[in-house]
Amino acid sequence: MTRTNARLVRLAGGLIAGAVVLTGCSGDMGGMDMGSTDSGASASEAADFNEADVAFAQGMIVHHQGALEMAQLAEGRAEEPRVLDLAGRIEAAQDPEIETMTGWLEDWGQPIAAEESGDMGGMDMGDEDMDMGGMDMSGLEAASGAEFDRMWLEMMTEHHRGAVDMAESEIADGQNPDAIALAEQIVESQSAEIEEMETLLTELGG
Template sequence: MVEAAVADVVGPAVTTDPLVPRPASGRLEERSSTCTAGHQPTVLFTDGDHALTKKTLAAVALLAASGLTLTACGDDTSGDSDGQAQSSDTATSFNDADVTFAQQMIPHHQQAVEMAQMADGRATSAEVKELAENIEAAQGPEIETMTNWLEEWGQEVPSGDMEHGDMGHGGGDMAGMMDDEQMSDLEDAMGGSWDQMFLEMMIEHHEGAIEMAETEVDEGESPEAVALAEKIITDQQAEIALMQDLLDA
């Protein structure tokens, strides 16, 4: 196979047998291969009157031994194409349930964060203060994540400035949301009264979020959205148990 590769590159071997006609004297034959992907061409010369030099033969042998062929000049882009297709599939893998989940959970989380931020200057219990901080720390990044999904999916992102009554309690699809009056009462409370009101409201709020997340787990298509819904269920069930313990203490 090596001999065939060399013959293919440099052409017929030059013979010194006097009985075999040789090419006309002084003619220099040039054979070259041109790559189209930015590689330098390989150029070999054979002299009609003289055998190939040792230097040329060494180069040819190295070429054949290395297994280099003209096809090496091409670039293999199939891997990049596959990666781009997979990324595109991931970005478009969603359904109406995923969109509804994100569009509703964003304002739901925003209200929970608003309630948690009220703890500053109002809460008395150290446990309640820590819980409020944890809720804000967890749900803030989740809001950003869901916002990015909606933008990637080409769907409307909730404005974040809706009135509590527009998205709140009794709104049907937004379980657990507080209305304007409830939010105003929480804002006006202080000390132990605030702690109790916050815990009671947040338990109801969490129960609504879990209900929404369970719907996403059952009906959603996006793996990322379903995974977030499962995380919300786990996290908020644990927080409900903690809040119930604080109320019972």
């Protein structure tokens, strides 16, 4: 092999090696770019909310807390097993929902309590005062037996109607897909429980 040919072979080998290195770098950078894109998409999804979503989460957290307080009163006071069963189901369903909505507000950089933001974010709460769901529970706390069952069913029915109204407002005005999905779930589940409680009241002579 001549000296000139040897130089050409070395040059070609260097070019091939350089191409391999560049290809590897390109693949690595491509992976990094995709990671950045994924992160950007996640951040965009987390920011996909409006005032109605915030008001829904803030208001429903307080509303659910009122329902939990009522549900917990049933133990030791209720006489009707179906009331106790319903109270347990309400607590099991709404406690995790409170955690979910609290997580949304934290992700959105919004206060958990509505009063911290100055108002209720324009959410129409209907006739209920949102102080623990607007329920005066002193009478319920003092009742027991059949009287408690009737009072509890009447109050929880009214409380559920307030939750359905709030959820329907979120469905109409909200933007966040997860918040709207939860609102739809609340409308479905609590409407069914309203029917269940109305049937129980009729059977118990309420």
